[in-house]
Amino acid sequence: MSELFGKSLIGTRVGDYLVQDLVGQGGMSMVFRARDERLGRQVALKVLAPQLALDTRFRQRFVRESRTVAGIDHPNIIPIFEAGEADGLLFIAMRYVEGRDLRGLLDHEGPPPVARANRLLSQVASALDSAHQQGLVHRDVKPANILIAGGAGTGEPEHVYLTDFGLTKSTYSLAGLTSQGQFLGTPRYVAPEQITGQPVDGRSDLYALGCVAYEVLTGVPPFQRDSELALLYAHVSDDPAPVTSHRPDLPPSVDLVMARALAKSPVERYGTCREFVAALRDAISGEDFTGLAAYRPAGHPVDTRPPLGSSTHPSHPRAPSAPAPRPAARIRLTRGRLAGVAFAVLAVIALGVAFLTLRGGGGNVWKKYPSTVAAPFTFSYPGGWEARTHADLFAVASPAAEEFERLFTTPIAGDWTSVNGLISQEPARAQGVYTGVSDSLNLSDSSENLQESLKSLMPGEVGYAGAPVPVTVGGHPAFRIDGVVSDPKAGGRLDFFAYVVQRPGAPAAFLTFFCAPASCDRPLFDRMISGAVIGQ
Structure with missing residues (x-):
């Protein structure tokens, strides 16, 4: 405004x-x-x-x-x-609250004493838990939304108000405010599941409160990066520096508490915000407490049961218990029954092979594209597809490789003549992979610049479904960008989702899956991207 x-x-x-x-x-x-x-x-x-x-x-x-x-x-x-x-x-x-927000306090005074920090965080935690119990999730917990009234010179104790609850961020999407790639939330404090578009609940607010607590204790947020995209990627994939690396005067147990609050998976976090703040208080004071024993770093077994007192938490209820396994029934197979079972099994296998053949264009026989200078990915693709490498510029793999090689040969103004026919008459063949390398793609750029750079590699007009999402491909940092590319003349359209991958000491590479409108075979493409290996 x-x-x-x-x-x-x-x-x-x-x-x-x-x-x-x-x-x-x-x-x-x-x-x-x-x-x-x-x-x-x-x-x-x-x-x-x-x-x-x-x-x-x-x-x-x-x-x-x-x-x-x-x-x-x-x-x-x-x-x-x-x-x-x-x-x-x-x-x-x-x-109307006379006072200032926590952002102003941190900017002008730096980290407060730990006793004051605990008083402030405890009040925020109480407010959040109360909202969660009524089914509300804030989604934008940050210092600027934490108001502080009273305190020094007023004769009144400090009183915290959590604000900006007047609109849940999902409301904005109804007005189409995400259509231009706007990110709802504040990148310094946003939970990984919000970034990747997963369901959110009270534990997403707890993660944000953990980010705020980290900054209140250290004076800096848990992640600092040069661009918004890199910052979002850090929340999804990186571990923050231990609090004690900034505050060596604090006990090491504080690091364990913060690691649990900032866990990438919601099930590894504390059950409530007050439980987290209480554990942090006890760790700072050096007291022994049970919060440490319940957490194991990622990669170790984690007890995902909600802590005591949170089993009925409406924002993230306990999953229903699995029924006890029933004892296996004893079945006596006569020769006739055994033959019948064998026939049924063979019939199911035959149907499965036929289904895979129709679905993948080549059944369960897959081919492998070897990494090349033009396309530094090794990936598997269905046997009914053909792969083509166009000079040292790019590669395509598709049931209609010839048509799509012709389309992608000319960026921005490709020849859509054959592809438009496929889209309207044979949409099942209008799918595939387009991959290559580009010096113009830079994962450190802003969301807008990265999307603009990708446009220059596409054969028509491009529109995006949202902001780039941080992911990993073959163990490398990457962003997934969803959108559509269309023929500005005849109106033909392809849906796509592109993976832009950072390679150490080399230009970024891209792997773009495309299909006719609303017909992308996501399980097929997910299988292909999950097995992709990045070359140099």
Whole structure:
């Protein structure tokens, strides 16, 4: 939202609220100090970008979710007085808190003493657990959303408020706000499952709280990288430096507590936010506690049972127990029955072979593409496909390799004539792999620049389904980018998902799977990418 728009609201009324001062702003909202003309009180008025009110579904869900948050009665969650629409603007009226946020405290004072840090984190943890018990997940826990009232010079003890609960981040996707690759969440504090598009629950907020706690103790976030993409990849694949590498005065047990809070898998984390903060407090004080014994680093067996007191946690309930195995029934096979069973087994095998043959274009016989200068991947592909290497530029593997080699020969303006015919008449053959190397692809670039660089390698107009997602391919860091490429003249279209892979000391390589619209065989492509080996 523009600053000019914010200034234009000062002195005007939004509903029953007289807008007085702009106190904060983000990409999709602004927060003002305002006066409730009905009750004569100061409020914080959050006004959303005007275009959001144009989406009917967004308006309905906005009001519904805001009312849900308003129903939470917790001393550490900012109370919501009203949520509604006035003069084409969506707004939320909240309690106005005099003070500053944790971001400002860290920037101006640095890490607080551990006793103060514990008091602050304990209040945030209590607020989050209360929200989780009512089925709400914050999804954007960060220092800027933690307000601190009272404290030095006020005569009042410090009181923490968790804010920005007025909209769950899933609401924004209803308005199409992820269509341009916008990432919902703050990269410094976001959980791996949010980045990779997996389901989130209260343990995602716990991970973010762990990132905040790390910064509160050390003065720096757990991951620092040169670009947003590299930062997201670090959350998914890297381990943070131990807290004690920044704070050697703290006991080593603090590192174990933080490692569990920041575990890549949600099942390895603590069951609740308060359990995590209590374990951190005990570790700092040097007390023995059970939280250490329950955690094992990744790669070791982990007890995934929820801790005591969290088995009914609504945001991540206990999985149902598997039924006890039933004793095997004794079956006496006569010669006739044995022959019948053998015939049935053979019939099933024959049907399976026929299915694989139809599905993979070559049955269970797979071929292997050897790594080349043009395409430094060794990968397997169905036997009914053909692989072609085009000079030292790229390679394709497809049931229609000739047609797709011709298409990808000319980036941006490829010859779609034959491929359009396949898409409309033989969509099962309009699939395959396009792979090569490019000096223009750089995983350290921003999301927008990486996507722009990939466009230059595609044979038509490109649109993206979202931001690049950090993954690994053959043990190398990579990003997966989903999108569509289309013929600007005749309108033919291919869906694709591309893997851009970083190679040490060499240009990045790409492996792009494509198919006719809405017909990608994901299990087939997943098998191919899982077995890919990266060459130099």
